[in-house]
Amino acid sequence: MNRLLGFLRARTPRELALLLLAFLFLAVAVTGPVLLGDAADRTDVAGLLQSPSSHHWLGTDNLGRDILARVVVATRLSLGLAVAATAIAAVVGMAIGGASLARRVGPLFTAGLNLLLAFPALLLALFFAVVFGVGARGAVLAVGLAMAPTFGRLTQTLGASVMESDYVSAARLLGMRHSRVMTRYVLPNVAEPLILSVTLAAGNALVVLSGLSFLGLGVQAPAYDWGQLLQAGLSQIYTAPAAALGPGAAIMLAGLAFNLVGEYGAEASATGARRKPPSTVGRQGRAAASPGVGLPDGTVAEARGLSVTFPDSHGRPLPVLDGVDLTIAKGERVGLVGESGSGKSLTALALSGLVPHPGRVTADSLNVASVDVLDARHGQRELKGRVALVFQDARRAMNPVLRVGMQIGEASVHRDPRVRREATLTALRSLKVPDPALRARQYPHQLSGGTLQRAMIAMALAAEPDLLITDEPTTALDMTVQRATLRVLHEAVAAAGSALLFISHDIAAVSGICERLVVMYAGRVVEDLPVRLLPDGAAHPYTVALLATLPSLDSDRTAPLTVIPGALPAAGTAGEGCAFAPRCPRADSRCLSQRPALTNLAPEHRAACWHPGTDRSAVPVSTEGTA
Template sequence: MKRSLLVLILLFLVLAAVGPVLAGPAADRVDVAGLLQGPSSRHWLGTDHMGRDILAQILVASRLSLGSAVAATALAAVIGVAIGSASLARRVGPLFTAVLNVLVAFPSLLLAIFFAVIFGVGAQGAVLAVGVAMAPSFGRLIQTLGASVMASDYVSAARLLGLRHSRVLTGYVLPNVAEPLMLSLTFAAGNALVVMSGLSFLGLGVQLPDYDWGQLLQSGLSQIYTAPAAALGPAVAIMLAGMTLSMAGEHGAVAASGVRRALSSTARRARSPLPAVPEEATVAEARGLRVTFPDSGGRPVTVVDGVDLSIGKGERVGLVGESGSGKSITALALAGLVPHPGQVTADSLSVSKVNVLDVRRSERDLKGRVAMVFQDATRAMNPVLRVGTQIAEASAGHDVVKALRSLKVANPALRARQYPHQLSGGTLQRAMIAMALTAEPDLLIADEPTTALDMTVQRATLQVLLEAVTESGSALLFISHDIAVVSGICERLVVMYAGGVVEDLPVRLLPGGAAHPYTAALLATLPSLDADRAAPLPVIPGSLPAAGSAGTGCAFAPRCPRAAERCLSERPPLAGLAPGHRTACWYPLEGVA
């Protein structure tokens, strides 16, 4: 099948190249004695109304027919990619999305006829008309696939490292959609050939003395009953060429890998150094942080409610809680990465004295100040870029091999040349940490970075992370549901429940110094080597309330053994118990240090 397809493609390429040269004289030779003849040994498909050989005309028309289709497809791809890429931009995206929504509502043939009238009849006008008419399909493809890529962890990491939107598009989005784009190009070329021929058939395309297959089909239609070969010849050419291009689309993904590599090796980002960060004690601060998402009916649902959090320079803070407690959303809000349609409000929200709520300024000044290490390294690394390339993008002045070696990656020179799928989970996680730290961020956010690793690799990776953060001087916000892991590397523990902070205390006070019943319950669920193996594992009874359904009282009250009537009706504030220790509980545990 592939060999036959290749033969057909080569045949059409040869026809387009040499057809006009070899068959041109016969196609232009007028024979008044042989007008409108049927097929014969001299004229296999007969002659037209001027006695010219129809087969020779089909061969000559192959260059203009195929060339116009390719030109229209290329124009459609350029316009469509531009519109689709613009629709992914934060500011002008809604406008271009609205334009796409309107254009894709109309069939491409109808749009081609409309634009052919605007651009004028002729080959050039037809190319422009078909190119513009087919552009919305490419725009929608880039918008749909690009939106999923833009929502990926590795794009979020790239944005935090300071990459411009244009670099994210050329280095991250387009290479990852290159294969379906190539597939669509070949299908679109076949469609463009049919539409171009249709315009010529209707008299809106190629005009005499030039001719393409569509015009030959229209001329031969008058002989359909006396000499059907005159019409069937160009019709078969259109059908065969269109089918060949469509079938080539099924194998177009192979060629896309070359395009992907070319796109991924485009010009490297020139990143100007950020202004010096003032020597202040606080790196990140949130006051009254609130994040909402609309439900299916459009009503706002609060997932983070009134969070107060501060992180000092070089401090290691752990953020713990059950899944769904709002840990990751809080971290994303600090980094300015809460996905649409989430809404972030706060009394104040800043990182390195940059107001995160000021979108225009935070996009410009926050990049490079915050870096993020995600839970799943295979999703957080761009699959089409080499590991070394991604690390180098974090900071052009860093030695990639040295950065990997500092994270104790074995054979760092080889790993830098490999793609993410060629690395093990632990090595890939270390490479992601290296990429984050080479940007020299003021704040490193690690969102459950070792959950997907086995215990041995997890311990080694955590030790490497701790050493790297200590050496770099970056503040660390470590997110986990495992309070034991956090206690091993952090200095301070912030416990979240149902979107709010319920306790903030130094790690040195654990385990006996926990004041909130929820913190104590988390500690009680930790396995112990001397525990009775026959006894059931300790659990926290009940379940986390759904987002926005905690009510007016303490969210933990339905699961708390110490809950009283006041807990059900009044929400306790986050109040100080001792220096550096705060809890949100009406009846905190006794014996707090």
């Protein structure tokens, strides 16, 4: 009793009114036919069409039956039909909307949605009612199918933004089916508007079903609902209006109750409705490699002549990556650096088979873990689980409605729940996450930025990938947390034996964790060298310029920051020559007209430059700007 009183005191007046109204309708629906069923069916020839009185508050009908009793008894059938029609609409609509987000069949389902939405829902309901025949069952099917396209479009619209999230891309990369992505990731993240829409639709379904019964297409005698009672009450509208107002008021109050329930449910969902964890990961072990695809011994990834284009405003292909060559050995740690827009992240997406539409990927060869990524039929499926991604913004990349441990467990190769839980804790410990058992039970918003970043790295390593790609994973962290995160990443990758592609614009961060440095500029690789050659061994003017812009503890704090003059060329405007030539003091006419190839300068050292050298006195930097 004390708990009940405490619960009621914690409710707002609106919530109390909602609870009272919902309880009232529930109680009437459950007990009404039991308590008043006989009174509702009892005929009285001597009391036909009576006006409201103390014996019959809403009067009697043309057979002398008590109208109020019939309104109360009709509550169960009226609400039950509305809930059933709404359930059909929601299930069918969300299934269609989810299918429209699939890559292969999506356009077909989208076209079907567009066609159905071109017709008014009420017109579709009348059409389906004729198709399915008169009666309660036909009316429920008609209304449910007529409302389904609205749910389909809502699911499609809300789910489209979630499907572009980093954690959904990671889930698809790990082999999760589209249906599971929808139920585990998309629908939970759009639950709030969907719950509100379902309850609003229940109110609309109640009105439409009552309308069909009013027209004689819905519930048939001897059964009756509010719509049928409303139609019967019209004969007394001038002599006894209460006969029609009674069922009309019931429809209005029930619709209000559905709307209030929807608002309350949406708010409850927004404050953290908990969901049942999955029972399985959905896969075990590795997929077989594509037949006929091979890599040199000791190589985990190889790209030759990799290019990615996107259509411009006129539909012409615009090159964003242009002939990238990249090789990563097993267990090797490679850093990929360059200014923003140089193509680093797009290279990672191409290696993962995740270049978004309408991007087009071409290459002489593109193999990762003996899988042909360009194989449209098998490549993406076989690549799942072999490559793992760690994105820049951990809060955006992790699912906000699932616990951290659950997300790490879903990435694990283990199927047994107990083994998976232990593997999750082990992964968190390997990243030196404090109190891993507690962190595993928490949600992403409850973790600090550094801890969440480590948890995301643990999730990636839980898949035991052959190649781990990190896309500027420490950019959003302060320097102290950044150094600690890089240190534990280095240790965890070494322990796992995975190859690492570390993407960053910070050469200092890359040189602290990687063995080899690959420099990109304007969608091209301009230099590839061992980290041990830095800083004096860099040969390309762009690499030398990047090194010159790095501040140090000895830098004059009062002096302006060192910058590279000029700007990165827009995609597709680099021309036939060296893309860096307009910003390079070493450039000549040959640099402007001929593109240099990536050639060997020394063992393990390549550069794409007509005038390579380590002379730092001619680097393209300036001190113009604000101190």
